[in-house]
Amino acid sequence: MIRYLARRVAVMPLLLLGTASMVFVVSRATSGNPLVSIVGARNLNNPVIVAAAKQRWGLDRSLPVQYGRFMINLLRGDLGTSFSTRRPVLRDLWDRLPATLELTIAALVLGSAVGILLGVLAARHRNRALDHGARAVGLLGSSLPAFWLGMLLLYLLYSRLGWVQGPNRLNARVRPPTRLTGFFTVDSLLHGQWSLLWQACMHLVLPATVLAWGVVGIVSRLVRASLLEELSSEYVRVARAMGLRERTVVATHALRNALLPTITIVAFAFAYLITNAVLVEKVFSWPGVGSYAVEAARQLDYPAVAGVTLLGGLAFLLTNLVSDIAYTMADPRIQLS
Amino acid sequence: MTTVTTTAPAPGSSAGEQPVLTIDDVHVTFRGEHHGDPGIPAVRGVSLQVAAGEALAVVGESGSGKSATMLAVLGLHGHATVRGSVRFDGRELLGSPESVLRTVRGAGIAMIFQDPMTSLNPVLTVGRQLAMAMHAHQPGLSRQAAQQRAVELLERVAIPQARRRCEAYPHELSGGMRQRVIIAMAIANRPRVLIADEPTTALDVTVQAQIVELLGELRRDEGLALILVTHDLGVVAGAADRVAVMYAGTVVEHGPVDAFFAAPGHPYGRGLLGCLARLDRDAEPVPIGGHPVSPRQLPPGCSFAPRCPLAEPSCDDHPPSLRPWGATVVACDVVTRAAGSSMVAS
Amino acid sequence: MNAAIAPTVEPTAARRTSRSARHRPAWRRGAALAGLVVLGVWIVIALTLPWWSPHGPRDVVGPRLRPPGRHAWMGTDALGRDVLIRTLWGARTSLPVAVIVIAGAVLLGCLIGAVAGAAGGLTDAVLMRLVDITMAFPPVLLAMAITASRGPGIGNALMAMVLVWWPIYARLLRSQIVAVRHREFVESATAVGASPLLTLRRYILPMSFTPVLVNASMDLGQVVMLTAALSFIGLGARPPSPEWGAMITEGATNFYQWWIALCPGLAIVTVVLACNFVGDALRDTFDVRDTFE
Numbered sequence A: 001m002i003r004y005l006a007r008r009v010a011v012m013p014l015l016l017l018g019t020a021s022m023v024f025v026v027s028r029a030t031s032g033n034p035l036v037s038i039v040g041a042r043n044l045n046n047p048v049i050v051a052a053a054k055q056r057w058g059l060d061r062s063l064p065v066q067y068g069r070f071m072i073n074l075l076r077g078d079l080g081t082s083f084s085t086r087r088p089v090l091r092d093l094w095d096r097l098p099a100t101l102e103l104t105i106a107a108l109v110l111g112s113a114v115g116i117l118l119g120v121l122a123a124r125h126r127n128r129a130l131d132h133g134a135r136a137v138g139l140l141g142s143s144l145p146a147f148w149l150g151m152l153l154l155y156l157l158y159s160r161l162g163w164v165q166g167p168n169r170l171n172a173r174v175r176p177p178t179r180l181t182g183f184f185t186v187d188s189l190l191h192g193q194w195s196l197l198w199q200a201c202m203h204l205v206l207p208a209t210v211l212a213w214g215v216v217g218i219v220s221r222l223v224r225a226s227l228l229e230e231l232s233s234e235y236v237r238v239a240r241a242m243g244l245r246e247r248t249v250v251a252t253h254a255l256r257n258a259l260l261p262t263i264t265i266v267a268f269a270f271a272y273l274i275t276n277a278v279l280v281e282k283v284f285s286w287p288g289v290g291s292y293a294v295e296a297a298r299q300l301d302y303p304a305v306a307g308v309t310l311l312g313g314l315a316f317l318l319t320n321l322v323s324d325i326a327y328t329m330a331d332p333r334i335q336l337s
Numbered sequence B: 001m002t003t004v005t006t007t008a009p010a011p012g013s014s015a016g017e018q019p020v021l022t023i024d025d026v027h028v029t030f031r032g033e034h035h036g037d038p039g040i041p042a043v044r045g046v047s048l049q050v051a052a053g054e055a056l057a058v059v060g061e062s063g064s065g066k067s068a069t070m071l072a073v074l075g076l077h078g079h080a081t082v083r084g085s086v087r088f089d090g091r092e093l094l095g096s097p098e099s100v101l102r103t104v105r106g107a108g109i110a111m112i113f114q115d116p117m118t119s120l121n122p123v124l125t126v127g128r129q130l131a132m133a134m135h136a137h138q139p140g141l142s143r144q145a146a147q148q149r150a151v152e153l154l155e156r157v158a159i160p161q162a163r164r165r166c167e168a169y170p171h172e173l174s175g176g177m178r179q180r181v182i183i184a185m186a187i188a189n190r191p192r193v194l195i196a197d198e199p200t201t202a203l204d205v206t207v208q209a210q211i212v213e214l215l216g217e218l219r220r221d222e223g224l225a226l227i228l229v230t231h232d233l234g235v236v237a238g239a240a241d242r243v244a245v246m247y248a249g250t251v252v253e254h255g256p257v258d259a260f261f262a263a264p265g266h267p268y269g270r271g272l273l274g275c276l277a278r279l280d281r282d283a284e285p286v287p288i289g290g291h292p293v294s295p296r297q298l299p300p301g302c303s304f305a306p307r308c309p310l311a312e313p314s315c316d317d318h319p320p321s322l323r324p325w326g327a328t329v330v331a332c333d334v335v336t337r338a339a340g341s342s343m344v345a346s
Numbered sequence C: 001m002n003a004a005i006a007p008t009v010e011p012t013a014a015r016r017t018s019r020s021a022r023h024r025p026a027w028r029r030g031a032a033l034a035g036l037v038v039l040g041v042w043i044v045i046a047l048t049l050p051w052w053s054p055h056g057p058r059d060v061v062g063p064r065l066r067p068p069g070r071h072a073w074m075g076t077d078a079l080g081r082d083v084l085i086r087t088l089w090g091a092r093t094s095l096p097v098a099v100i101v102i103a104g105a106v107l108l109g110c111l112i113g114a115v116a117g118a119a120g121g122l123t124d125a126v127l128m129r130l131v132d133i134t135m136a137f138p139p140v141l142l143a144m145a146i147t148a149s150r151g152p153g154i155g156n157a158l159m160a161m162v163l164v165w166w167p168i169y170a171r172l173l174r175s176q177i178v179a180v181r182h183r184e185f186v187e188s189a190t191a192v193g194a195s196p197l198l199t200l201r202r203y204i205l206p207m208s209f210t211p212v213l214v215n216a217s218m219d220l221g222q223v224v225m226l227t228a229a230l231s232f233i234g235l236g237a238r239p240p241s242p243e244w245g246a247m248i249t250e251g252a253t254n255f256y257q258w259w260i261a262l263c264p265g266l267a268i269v270t271v272v273l274a275c276n277f278v279g280d281a282l283r284d285t286f287d288v289r290d291t292f293e
Helices: A002-028 A035-039 A041-045 A047-057 A063-075 A089-124 A129-143 A146-160 A184-190 A194-231 A234-241 A246-258 A260-283 A289-298 A302-330 A332-336 B066-073 B098-104 B126-137 B143-156 B175-187 B205-222 B233-239 B257-262 B267-272 B333-345 C011-022 C026-052 C083-119 C121-136 C139-150 C154-181 C184-191 C196-232 C244-253 C259-286 C288-292
Strands: B019-030 B040-051 B055-059 B080-088 B109-112 B193-197 B225-230 B242-247 B250-256 B323-325 B328-330
Touching: A002 A063, A002 A302, A002 C121, A002 C139, A089 A129, A089 A184, A089 A194, A089 A246, A089 A260, A089 A289, A089 A302, A129 A194, A129 C259, A146 A194, A146 A260, A146 C196, A146 C244, A146 C259, A184 A194, A194 A246, A194 A260, A234 A246, A234 B109, A246 A260, A246 B126, A260 A289, A260 A302, A260 C139, A260 C196, A289 A302, A289 C139, A302 C121, A302 C139, B019 B066, B019 B225, B040 B055, B040 B066, B040 B080, B040 B225, B040 B250, B055 B066, B055 B233, B066 B080, B066 B193, B066 B225, B109 B175, B126 B143, B126 B175, B143 B175, B175 B205, B193 B205, B205 B225, B205 B233, B225 B233, B233 B257, B242 B257, B242 B267, B250 B257, B250 B267, B323 B333, C026 C083, C026 C259, C083 C121, C083 C154, C083 C196, C083 C244, C083 C259, C121 C154, C139 C154, C139 C196, C154 C196, C184 C196, C196 C244, C196 C259, C244 C259
Parallel strands: B055 B225, B055 B242, B109 B193, B193 B225
Antiparallel strands: B019 B040, B019 B080, B242 B250, B250 B328, B323 B328
């Protein structure tokens, strides 16, 4: 197992190099003129300003040179400077990452919990109303455009009914808790600021639910299928023959095995979450990486776009690696062979 | 003897003891897939009984209904209709609520299955699974007590280094070891009946003998009533007091092991023993020809008739019932009639 | 004495497999049919709309921001245009875009997959790493990056989506080729001198057809959704054109007039659901896993 993991880790730099190169190719294979966003359309006719800007952002060099610089800077942890915020991209991402992580992790936890619950119920009531209902819930979740659903729910539950708080992570002009983790819920909890914690949760619950819904279908389908498989297995029959309660048979015996493959799907679900987080963040004015990416893309701010894309690829590679490691650790059969 | 018309009672247990488990006229029908499908009659009127300390072997091919009968005893059929009567200790089990069945499973009647490779949960340690089996019937048992008892049980089934093996996962044990663990689980709650469904089939020959020996030992020491389901007559000879031969969902021969091996009555039993011979001629061993009958297309009369070398046209008239034949009972009209006439002649 | 009896198939086991293979609940067949009908209706609408639509997509039909009512069934938008009519016209953008993207991705992916599978060795390794890396990016991010670098617009969004989507089909086709390459009939065909191209056309492409079709039918809905997403964040179709994502953006700027976004969103949902149902039924019918049995 250790050798397998070592090999997995050893390939990582290669994959990272590939990912970075892809980002470079994509962001510089440009036909749209990035100078527009730097100097403004009006100054494009002014050769002095254009030349200065080109020199300042390194656009006057040949592509191979730009690529070399891009890679060297990456190694130094320098993602370049955003055209629009005029701040290092890495700093921008660092500031905004906790908001996105808080949202996606909350959605992942929520979606997995509901998905596992629905999957178990569907398997226990196979081909009955509950099973069909669970399938419909899951299917709907992956068929509703998250940004559209978020908008309608925001209108309904916030504007009309007032059940939840509106966009952004906190109400306007509220000071966020002192940053420890950057997760407002966790930070306010650690500082004992209960009203702030409540407020942060009420802001978080709607976007997290919208995001989680898509995960529910992925998880519940898998849990249902693998639980059904485990429930028809021999050791479950033995456990029943030994007189174990059905609840114990399902919860301790079968579910434990059935959840193993779920670990691997979580990485897939996470990729789905990142994708939709970009859109949901825009709807909820969530100050995370996603809304940053949208802004950057609209302004043709390609250092920022490149930074976000790289982060997305990195996140995917990492979650895959982590879920592989988690799987090998959770399954005793793999651990020792 | 020539005029026996009613079904003879199955030979009772030795020494006239009260049977601890009585299976009486049990039918198991696997439900059809759609309406109008009559389903598959896997077991058709099986009656068996076993007393404490006694070993009964149930022999037959795969699909003969022997496993289906045993699963019916514990109410473990999901998609089948079960009729008849199963009495354990005087209590009727068929039709009992799940809560009653659960107290019997494991604690009254324990069952072990064919494949030790898949009978244990791969992600739980051996000790944990033993403890779970114990807790199912002794909820108050402390963790330490369960642990201690688990070690004792593993020692009881002759697993070396029992304390260390408690921490092991199933895949770290050999097939024979796993079957021993499953037997330990089965006896954890001191059941009175142990049903072993093909316990040796998946094991090496040398290990098979050890497991059979262990089962016999448990039977003697704990006074277990043992039902050994197998298709291996070699296992039967050494381990059982009585033997019941099943074919196509019915018992076709039933009697003491010695009598059966000395002179099997039913043509199918003779075929199994490889010494099938025409009664009126000197014996040449003939293997059983043909294929097992499909439970979907049972012949109107004797279900063995299509393969039977002794078959006569009258065999297709009606299914034969069990009649005494020497020390055993046999469901074959040809054999029992011949025996009766030979008695008259002599 | 050791008379072991040859085991035969237990009736229970046989029964279980036959049930799962043959019997599909009626409601799922109904869902597949409903999916086909919905897709058919959308296609008919998209094709015939110019002949029967009472208004053009950009025609002002009445007062601005009017809620659903008799004059405009699904209300009017900020410029007084009929939301329902615009949504119907939107099918003329979303559906062709989705079809072109899938067709492009299938062509590009199958080409690259075929080259990788047939060439093997270094070519195969390099192309498959390219597939891995492309698939490492969340689709929206990569499509956003590509569209951003080329400038907003439906054409660039379309190209970006093809570049994001091809790896799935490349992987699919390559695995098919690798699976059949060493099978007897292909080897014998090669032995009697069939050119690799003929082998590909005669044996490999027909076998790959169903898995590609199943994937494509499911992906169609996803592409409709991604197109709308790109337009929603301002990288695809621009606001005046009646594209579903762009219309939802208009709904976002008129947040309290919920009906502006409702209709195009529902349109997306119906198409995506229909594609899922149809794809699901196709997968069951062809039983893709059994193609090589």
